[in-house]
Amino acid sequence: MSTVQTISGPIESAALGRTLSHEHLASGMGAMERVPGLYDEDAAVERTIEALKRAHDAGIRTVIDCTPVDLGRQVSVFERVAGQTPMQIVVATGVYRWVPLSYHGWDADYMAQYFLRELQDGIEGTPIRAGIIKLAWDMEYQLTDGGPRSPRVQMEKCARGAARAAKAAGVPITCHTRAADRVGVPLLDIFEEEGLDLRSVTIGHTNDSEDMDYVLGLAARGATVGLDRFFSAQDEYVAQKAGVALALVQAGYAEQTCLGHDAAAYSVNGGPADGGPRPFNPECWLLVPNVQVPWLLDHGAAEDDIDALLVRSVRATFEAAAAMAG
């Protein structure tokens, strides 16, 4: 057992329950709340509470919000939502995709200190502590021009900083990865060099790939595989996404596989708040419990496998991380 930080304070890892491993409450871009007309906090709070309520009604007990500050994290939403939902919410420090120029002159240890402040002291002057570190490795990883300032070198530095902070604070790392480029492999190489227990690392968005050599290879190295993209109930889509989960279950990796949607209750990415009707999808976190789980049970997974996928796998990332910190 270990302690997990939520926006309402610490809980025991045993209390996590069914967990969605990669979601967003409010997201968009850093400082979006300062741009008139771009963001509507009351709408963000209202939509988040409604989506959380529906997910809780569907049996979900914890949501991991993977929104670092540069992806538009809204600590005021966390503060306003905390008292109004029974859902346990873990929030993130970290970096999203393009490493901001402001971090380019920082070394890996300084990055680690920066993450540690949010993990140990609190986010943006509040007592709300981040409980996880988020990294995002996407197509920018392919850009190697610019020597030490190239996107790749900066991303590698941030990964080392994240690893050092994860070890010091005893928290897991969750990674957005571009599965088509198999970037989970070089990420795990760095985490291995830094001495992490790879069980504490989730290589996310891996169900964007049907390359089962790649997917199973991540699990074989001991990492946790995040099958955390799920946007549609359309039959073919469900069979493809859930099929990846079933293959991991059948290969004996249910304990290392976690599920989510990568869906936001409120995002400015669909257009500015004052730009007309915005998509509101209060069912954004229901496809895993209400569509993927029944599909898996229909196709041979056992109830115990579902517990492994939704409860024990995520719990193990927190416990493996805590064990590293001793």
Ligand SMILES: [Zn+2]
């Ligand atoms: Zn995401």
